[in-house]
Amino acid sequence: MHKFLIETYLYLSNSDFMPEVHHRIMSHLHPSKDHIIVAHSLGTVIAYHLLHQFTHFRAHRFxxxxxxxxxxxxxxxLTLPISRPPQLHGDWFNFYSPDDFLTAFP
Incomplete structure:
Protein backbone atom coordinates (compact mmCIF):
# COMPACT_ATOMS: atom_id res chain seq x y z
CA MET A 1 0.00 0.00 0.00
CA HIS A 2 2.86 2.36 0.87
CA LYS A 3 4.53 1.80 -2.52
CA PHE A 4 1.22 2.40 -4.33
CA LEU A 5 0.69 5.69 -2.49
CA ILE A 6 4.23 6.92 -3.22
CA GLU A 7 3.98 6.02 -6.91
CA THR A 8 0.53 7.60 -7.15
CA TYR A 9 1.77 10.79 -5.54
CA LEU A 10 4.78 10.93 -7.87
CA TYR A 11 2.66 10.37 -10.95
CA LEU A 12 -0.08 12.85 -10.06
CA SER A 13 2.04 15.58 -8.43
CA ASN A 14 5.59 15.50 -9.79
CA SER A 15 5.91 17.58 -12.96
CA ASP A 16 9.01 15.61 -14.08
CA PHE A 17 7.71 12.12 -13.31
CA MET A 18 4.42 12.25 -15.26
CA PRO A 19 5.90 13.27 -18.66
CA GLU A 20 8.57 10.60 -18.32
CA VAL A 21 5.93 7.92 -17.73
CA HIS A 22 3.84 9.23 -20.65
CA HIS A 23 6.82 9.30 -23.01
CA ARG A 24 7.80 5.76 -22.11
CA ILE A 25 4.30 4.44 -22.86
CA MET A 26 3.55 6.58 -25.90
CA SER A 27 6.77 5.45 -27.60
CA HIS A 28 5.11 2.03 -28.00
CA LEU A 29 1.79 3.21 -29.46
CA HIS A 30 1.58 3.54 -33.23
CA PRO A 31 -0.82 6.19 -34.60
CA SER A 32 -2.11 4.06 -37.49
CA LYS A 33 -2.94 0.96 -35.42
CA ASP A 34 -5.81 0.16 -33.10
CA HIS A 35 -4.60 -0.81 -29.64
CA ILE A 36 -6.04 -2.90 -26.85
CA ILE A 37 -4.96 -1.32 -23.58
CA VAL A 38 -4.87 -3.49 -20.46
CA ALA A 39 -3.96 -1.70 -17.25
CA HIS A 40 -3.77 -2.63 -13.58
CA SER A 41 -4.01 -0.46 -10.47
CA LEU A 42 -2.12 2.83 -10.93
CA GLY A 43 -1.64 1.83 -14.57
CA THR A 44 -5.39 2.31 -15.07
CA VAL A 45 -5.06 5.93 -13.92
CA ILE A 46 -2.11 6.48 -16.24
CA ALA A 47 -3.86 4.83 -19.19
CA TYR A 48 -7.08 6.77 -18.54
CA HIS A 49 -5.07 9.99 -18.41
CA LEU A 50 -3.28 9.15 -21.66
CA LEU A 51 -6.57 8.32 -23.40
CA HIS A 52 -7.83 11.79 -22.53
CA GLN A 53 -4.62 13.74 -23.14
CA PHE A 54 -3.17 12.36 -26.37
CA THR A 55 -5.01 12.30 -29.69
CA HIS A 56 -2.50 10.59 -31.98
CA PHE A 57 -3.45 6.99 -31.23
CA ARG A 58 -6.63 4.90 -31.07
CA ALA A 59 -7.68 2.34 -28.51
CA HIS A 60 -9.99 -0.41 -29.70
CA ARG A 61 -10.55 -1.76 -26.18
CA PHE A 62 -9.69 -0.60 -22.65
CA LEU A 78 -8.04 13.99 -13.71
CA THR A 79 -10.69 15.18 -16.12
CA LEU A 80 -13.99 15.10 -14.27
CA PRO A 81 -16.33 13.43 -14.20
CA ILE A 82 -14.91 10.04 -15.09
CA SER A 83 -16.03 9.64 -18.66
CA ARG A 84 -15.43 7.57 -21.73
CA PRO A 85 -12.07 8.64 -23.19
CA PRO A 86 -12.30 10.18 -26.69
CA GLN A 87 -9.52 7.94 -28.00
CA LEU A 88 -11.48 4.81 -27.03
CA HIS A 89 -13.33 3.46 -30.06
CA GLY A 90 -14.57 0.23 -28.52
CA ASP A 91 -15.42 -1.42 -25.21
CA TRP A 92 -14.23 -0.53 -21.70
CA PHE A 93 -14.24 -3.47 -19.31
CA ASN A 94 -13.57 -2.78 -15.64
CA PHE A 95 -12.70 -5.77 -13.44
CA TYR A 96 -12.77 -5.36 -9.67
CA SER A 97 -13.23 -7.37 -6.53
CA PRO A 98 -15.86 -6.47 -3.91
CA ASP A 99 -13.35 -7.75 -1.32
CA ASP A 100 -10.62 -5.29 -2.32
CA PHE A 101 -11.00 -1.99 -0.44
CA LEU A 102 -9.02 -0.12 -3.11
CA THR A 103 -11.20 -1.22 -5.99
CA ALA A 104 -14.56 -2.12 -4.49
CA PHE A 105 -16.31 0.63 -6.44
CA PRO A 106 -17.34 -0.33 -9.99
Missing part, protein backbone atom coordinates in the same frame (compact mmCIF):
# COMPACT_ATOMS: atom_id res chain seq x y z
CA UNK A 63 -9.48 -3.21 -19.89
CA UNK A 64 -8.97 -1.97 -16.34
CA UNK A 65 -8.07 -4.27 -13.46
CA UNK A 66 -8.25 -3.19 -9.80
CA UNK A 67 -8.63 0.45 -10.76
CA UNK A 68 -8.54 3.22 -8.12
CA UNK A 69 -10.30 5.67 -10.49
CA UNK A 70 -13.30 5.85 -8.14
CA UNK A 71 -11.32 7.61 -5.41
CA UNK A 72 -11.77 11.35 -5.01
CA UNK A 73 -8.03 11.93 -4.48
CA UNK A 74 -7.43 10.41 -7.93
CA UNK A 75 -10.36 12.16 -9.59
CA UNK A 76 -9.20 15.56 -8.34
CA UNK A 77 -6.17 15.26 -10.64
Missing amino acids: ITLDSPLAFKVIQEK
